[in-house]
Amino acid sequence: MASENVSETASANPFAYAPAPESRSVVDIAPSYGLFIDGEFAEAADGRAFKSVSPSTEEVLSEVAQGGEDDVDRAVKAARKAFEKWSVLPGAERAKYLFRIARIIQERSRELAVLETLDNGKPIKETRDTDIPLAAAHFFYYAGWADKLGHAGYGTDPRALGVAGQIIPWNFPLLMLAWKIAPALATGNTVVLKPAETTPLSALFFADICRQAGLPRGVVNIVTGDGTTGAALVGHPGVDKVAFTGSTAVGKAIARQIAGTGKRATLELGGKGANIVFDDAPVDQAVEGIVTGIFFNQGQVCCAGSRLLVQESVHDEVLDALKRRLTTLRVGDPLDKNTDLGAINSVEQLARIKALTDAGEAEGAERWSPACELPSSGYWFAPTVFSNVTQAHTIARDEIFGPVLSVLTFRTPDEAVAKANNTQYGLSAGIWTEKGSRILAVANKLRAGVVWANTFNKFDPTSPFGGYKESGYGREGGRHGLEAYLDV
Template identity: 80%
Template sequence: MFEYAPAPESRSVVDVAGSYGLFIDGAFDGGKDGNVFKTVNPATEEVLAEVAAAGPEDVDRAVAAARRAFGPWSALPGAERAKYLFRIARIIQERSRELAVLESLDNGKPIKESRDVDLPLVAAHFFYYAGWADKLAYAGFGPDPRPIGVAGQVIPWNFPLLMLAWKIAPALATGNTVVLKPAETTPLSALFFADVCRQAELPPGVVNIVTGAGDTGAYLVQHPDVNKVAFTGSTEVGREIARAVAGTGKRLTLELGGKAANIVFDDAPIDQAVEGIVNGIFFNQGHVCCAGSRLLVQESVADELLASLKRRMATLRVGDPLDKNTDIGAINSAAQLARITELSEIGASEGAERWSPECALPDRGFWFAPTIFTGVTQAHRIAREEIFGPVLSVLTFRTPEEAVAKANNTPYGLSAGIWTEKGSRILAVADKLRAGVVWANTFNKFDPASPFGGYKESGYGREGGRHGLEAYLA
């Protein structure tokens, strides 16, 4: 294996302030009760900034600002709203290096992922929905689709800026206004986005950002003047939100957990499949709701594929997220690391065989070596529960029917992958999989024009594409 010289991206490109307030009605302020929390760099445990924690009164003010802005914003012609979205997209492109470094500092993901995947997709979503803003009458939702009103949006920590774009871009394009709550461990890129909105001269109140923990999100979801709730996160919290909004008349979309099956047939190109498996489970440290965390491999090629997979895993570099050579960065928080560790120990205690390549983990920060479990059965907890980390469970099958049965034997239904040289097999198997997205001979590929969402405990509603407009139109 080659030894790579360090290639760190400079932190100096981004100016992180010592403290941040809430972004309400076009301005930053400290919050009414003065409560704050700290956001830390998961790779070093260094405190990056103090951030205001929004209480009920702050959420009230943010929703009121969004309500005031709704009338003028929704009355703008679609082409005028599109200009703001185009402007935001261009500013994101111009500031992409700054935002990528910030995302890696606050989240722990490798800089090459935030720079080459997250930021281009963030800009692409704003460009894409800018294009829809003056074409809503032709989107298939009737001749005169109307915005719903104020959208309360709660996003997770795994793709902080990308999930913001998935939520805010279609909401603004359709004429709604937004109050968004980022995750408490990764608030910084959302607060930088607030500055992007000011730079784009977006009218005050159209986008408001309230930071805080779960109770802040609960205030927002339950606020009587919020018309639409969009949530991405855990299935447990999704259930609580669904109960909270039941009977209120609020529109709701949920994008929740997953336990995706990556199915490799005996005629698949092994090396290509191995790259897809690695991308499917180790991208973003496995902090991906659609991660291919269950590998289903046909028995006749299982040994060959596993040998190739282990060789490939031995070349993965774990370490400093700001180093351009790093493949696997830091786990986002101590709490998430504890969960990954606990479920991995349970997997070993239940009899699955654990393997990780030799890799030296840094002394400080939150780290977990890429791990695979073989000898896994459907009864193992690691095959049923979402680990949300760089841990792969390997199961085998003999027939396509068995592969489909095992893939569907999960309460989740967010995504799946199929690896085979036969187009007919791809179509036949994909048709039987209960998953919102099925990738063929690839994995974790996203495009703003393509809808994303799940079945069963993975939620309902779609984000992205023309379908992503529907949740924001009456």
């Protein structure tokens, strides 16, 4: 009977996939982790700890130390002491350490991919094929800059700022770590990094990589904890530069906290990116870009294309093709190599997504999701499309940070630009058209830090990334990413 059922299923769907789970045994997760300060792991001064939970199963993965003000103070002092020698080390010598770190990330990529998937909830094919390779690439790239800073365009003899306090989000834990630590170390700064409370494990894994690479003690310190830990780091008088990626609300609080202190800062905050599809766009290609733009990492991406602007004449065609494509997405076990959408990162984030989508329905938008069975445990949300959306709808204005797409229409390029720019954010945008002249004309009018043409969510360590308006200020990546860590 079982073989008959398999045969019937195969005949009904000749492209059906069998489960292909990656083994979680490739990575060892300790039952508890301390803070990484001055090259050693240590308990928090007050002994407090919190649990790191896997979003896909609600399983407790490990218990992690909760850093407080005393712990932050110890970490900053360790970084300050290490800065004295690290900052005067020849750039070529600093580069050797960054190259070692990059190679170790590559060598241990399978461990890191599984760990990131377990702790974050995103599909293994994303951590394996995007997050980990890009993290290594950033260390390789900035290792190449370490002995060429005088040629970066910031003076002939630029100097490091000092101690960088860095706070990273939970949506790309290791990649955001690389975005921040690599340029800081290349330019001669030392670091105290606070990972997100819900995803601390890859940062603690990275601490072990630093030791494996022989990085001098105190150059990188990692203090885990919640928002109070981050506030203590931002407010510490020994921190010379603050780098933050996260919500706009927290970014504003940080800007207020450091006002008048003389601390340098880069803030990469929220977004409500517009993905603009013109009537001459190749529909199938555009649909793939739309899916990548909003459903990559369950839409938990600051530069997600969460607003789809479709030229009115092709609206029905694009929406029908998009719905057909969404019926093929696989939602489920993130360790399965066939999975397209994994789990939402936390119960709090899931509640926010539900509240905003309920508001979208209440305000009259038309909601649609493909038929899909969600796992019984963990934090899950089906891919969702809202049509008949206007600019007045909450779902067209607020950052949902989930697998939710709002579809609006436009008639002319000027209307498309006006609608795309009608937001407090300015992080990303996408343009789909066969006309190169139209791409250039529209891109020049969009108030967005990055504009993709006939693609979406493509990143490279050589390219700067950052936003306008309430999406923050400063750039990370590329030559521009060096400036924030240099006294120029």
